[in-house]
Amino acid sequence: MSLRNYLAWVRDQALPFWLPRAADAEGLFHETLAMDGTPQPEAELRLRTGMRQAYVLAHAAELGLVDRAPALDLAARMMERLRALAWAPDGRPGWAARFDRAGGITDGRRDLYDHAFALLALGHLGRATGEARYAAWIEETLAVVDGALAAPHGGWAESDRGELPRRQNPHMHLFEASLALHETTGEARHLARAGEIFGLLRARFLDEEAGVLTEFFGPAWERSPQVRSERLDPGHMAEWTWLLRRYERAARRPVDALCGRLFDAAVRLGLTADGFLVDEVDIAGRPLVDRRRLWPQTEYLKALVVQGSAGHRPELLEEAAALAGRLGKTYLAGVPAGAWRDAFTLDGRPSASAIPASTLYHLFAPVPEILRLEAS
Numbered sequence: 001m002s003l004r005n006y007l008a009w010v011r012d013q014a015l016p017f018w019l020p021r022a023a024d025a026e027g028l029f030h031e032t033l034a035m036d037g038t039p040q041p042e043a044e045l046r047l048r049t050g051m052r053q054a055y056v057l058a059h060a061a062e063l064g065l066v067d068r069a070p071a072l073d074l075a076a077r078m079m080e081r082l083r084a085l086a087w088a089p090d091g092r093p094g095w096a097a098r099f100d101r102a103g104g105i106t107d108g109r110r111d112l113y114d115h116a117f118a119l120l121a122l123g124h125l126g127r128a129t130g131e132a133r134y135a136a137w138i139e140e141t142l143a144v145v146d147g148a149l150a151a152p153h154g155g156w157a158e159s160d161r162g163e164l165p166r167r168q169n170p171h172m173h174l175f176e177a178s179l180a181l182h183e184t185t186g187e188a189r190h191l192a193r194a195g196e197i198f199g200l201l202r203a204r205f206l207d208e209e210a211g212v213l214t215e216f217f218g219p220a221w222e223r224s225p226q227v228r229s230e231r232l233d234p235g236h237m238a239e240w241t242w243l244l245r246r247y248e249r250a251a252r253r254p255v256d257a258l259c260g261r262l263f264d265a266a267v268r269l270g271l272t273a274d275g276f277l278v279d280e281v282d283i284a285g286r287p288l289v290d291r292r293r294l295w296p297q298t299e300y301l302k303a304l305v306v307q308g309s310a311g312h313r314p315e316l317l318e319e320a321a322a323l324a325g326r327l328g329k330t331y332l333a334g335v336p337a338g339a340w341r342d343a344f345t346l347d348g349r350p351s352a353s354a355i356p357a358s359t360l361y362h363l364f365a366p367v368p369e370i371l372r373l374e375a376s
């Protein structure tokens, strides 16, 4: 599958498959579909999934990949429902993390990762619709991040309960959201926040000696066996590579060396013989789980595209097309057109029993990069 065909798959199959299945009649999103594509009854809904769905619809509408009016209408209804259900359900500002379909809050934590995805969705909805209320909701969300989630030693807390370990992952998504807010509003303060997180990446998240990205830390960002800092995610190293290239465009900061190291580490530690990234490995590249989900593969795809185009390395763009081909034959095969298998074991057996909605965001994310490559 060429990159153009991957883009066509997202536009002509995945988005049309998902649009009628994204939400119920009230605009409340579905968390998972059965393998035949019918929405499954779920015990809990995660705020992050609803926010990811609203983001994809808004951004796809902006890019002209879906019919603009119905997609934006659906995204706005989904956001409206999320706001009614999950914003300050207990009177305190902030988005609740999990709830059930009847509107009961099952997890009232204000979670950093979730707030990052709220910002991503609100930024794109605000730009796509031009409606001022989204700007107000962004301010309220940022106030929670900087208030209830403030933390010592740099960065933010995992949630308003301050759990351990502290993780780089929600900071990576706050970096993504900050870049999106800068792109959608043009305001310098969002780029400044991204700059702060860039500083954390270099000072805390990167293990300079081992040349890898650490995931789990103690309260003052120390690495330790207690929080199992040895667990590494190659998919996140690829994800940072993509994000750093976006930061480079916005901030005009040099990122070549950093991207090279992160990308090489992802491939060195995580790539299997059949050309996919393992979910979790140790420092020697030994798999810690018998699983490779779909999302690390789409992170790898984006990293190949941005590294191939930034470094003028056609072999990486060829590998990106080859990876898209492998995805087409495995993760995207044997399911209704536009759907996906979310996980495989390391010996290549499909292991997902349902289709998680949360992965649409990952499948969509390479598209803006492919469009940029085509336009260059």
Ligand SMILES: O=P(O)(O)OC[C@H]1O[C@@H](O)[C@@H](O)[C@@H](O)[C@@H]1O
Pocket (backbone or CB within 6 Å): 048, 169, 239, 295, 356, 358, 359
């Ligand atoms: O498990 P879901 O919600 O589909 O998320 C899938 C993955 O998304 C990535 O961007 C990372 O943040 C991972 O840590 C996360 O596991």
